[in-house]
Amino acid sequence: DQQVKQNSPSLSVQEGRISILNCDYTNSMFDYFLWYKKYPAEGPTFLISISSIKDKNEDGRFTVFLNKSAKHLSLHIVPSQPGDSAVYFCAASENRDDKIIFGKGTRLHILP
Amino acid sequence: NAGVMQNPRHLVRRRGQEARLRCSPMKGHSHVYWYRQLPEEGLKFMVYLQKENIIDESGMPKERFSAEFPKEGPSILRIQQVVRGDSAAYFCASSLRQGLRDNEQFFGPGTRLTVL
Numbered sequence: 001d002q003q004v005k006q007n008s009p010s011l012s013v014q015e016g017r018i019s020i021l022n023c024d025y026t027n028s029m030f031d032y033f034l035w036y037k038k039y040p041a042e043g044p045t046f047l048i049s050i051s052s053i054k055d056k057n058e059d060g061r062f063t064v065f066l067n068k069s070a071k072h073l074s075l076h077i078v079p080s081q082p083g084d085s086a087v088y089f090c091a092a093s094e095n096r097d098d099k100i101i102f103g104k105g106t107r108l109h110i111l112p
Numbered sequence: 113n114a115g116v117m118q119n120p121r122h123l124v125r126r127r128g129q130e131a132r133l134r135c136s137p138m139k140g141h142s143h144v145y146w147y148r149q150l151p152e153e154g155l156k157f158m159v160y161l162q163k164e165n166i167i168d169e170s171g172m173p174k175e176r177f178s179a180e181f182p183k184e185g186p187s188i189l190r191i192q193q194v195v196r197g198d199s200a201a202y203f204c205a206s207s208l209r210q211g212l213r214d215n216e217q218f219f220g221p222g223t224r225l226t227v228l
Contacts, residue, residue: 004154006154032212032213034212036219041221041222042221042222043116043203043205043219043220043221043222044155044203044219045219046216046217046218049212051213089154089155091154093212097212098143098145098160098167098168098207098210098211098212099145099157099160099168099170099171100145100147100155100157100212100217101157102147102154102155102156103154104152104153104154105154
C-alpha cells in the first residue's frame with residue numbers, strides 16, 4: 001500500500017530548463033512533506049520541505065508546491081544543472097511523527 | 113565534522129548466518145533511525161531509537177530483526193538467520209532532537225547487504 005507515489009520512474013530535462021517532479025499521496029493525515037536527493041552509493045540528502053499550512057516553499061533554485069485538495073506536491077528546479085542528475089525522493093510524515101514515508105523515487109537526467 | 117557513518121559498506125552473508133550493521137550518528141546526535149531500501153523501491157522506515165531506548169519499532173519485521181543503541185558505541189541493527197529477501201540497502205539516519213520540523217535527519221551512506 002503505497003502512501004506516497006511517484007509515478008514517473010525517470011525524467012530527462014535539458015540543462016537550463018525547468019525540471020518538474022511530481023508526487024501524490026493518499027494519507028490525509030500527512031502534514032509535513034520533504035524532498036530528498038540521492039546520488040549512487042550515497043545516502044539521501046535533504047533538499048526542501050513544506051508544512052501542510054503552506055502551499056509553496058522556495059529555497060534558491062528549488063521550489064516545492066503543495067495542493068492539499070488534490071493530495072499532490074511537486075518540486076521545481078530552475079534552471080536545471082548537470083549536478084542535479086540524481087534520484088529524487090518525495091516523502092511525508094504525519095502528526096509530528098518522526099518516521100518518514102518515502103516514495104519510490106524519480107531518476108532525473110539533465111541533458112547537456 | 114564527520115557525518116553519519118555506517119559500516120560495513122558492503123556485507124555478504126550466506127542464508128542462515130547473522131548480519132550486524134553498525135551506525136555511528138553525527139556528533140551530538142542522540143536520535144537514530146534505520147531504513148531499508150529494497151531493489152526498485154523507496155526507503156522504508158524500520159525503527160527509531162534514542163540512547164538505550166526503542167521509541168518506535170513499527171517498521172521492524174516481527175522475527176529475526178533487532179536493533180539497539182547503547183549508551184556507549186554505535187547503534188546496531190542485527191538480522192539473524194538471514195534469507196535472500198533480506199538483501200537490500202540499509203540506511204541509518206540521525207538527528208539532533210525529536211521531530212522533523214527544523215530538525216533534519218542526516219543519512220549515512222548505507223550498508224548494502226547481499227544474501228547468497
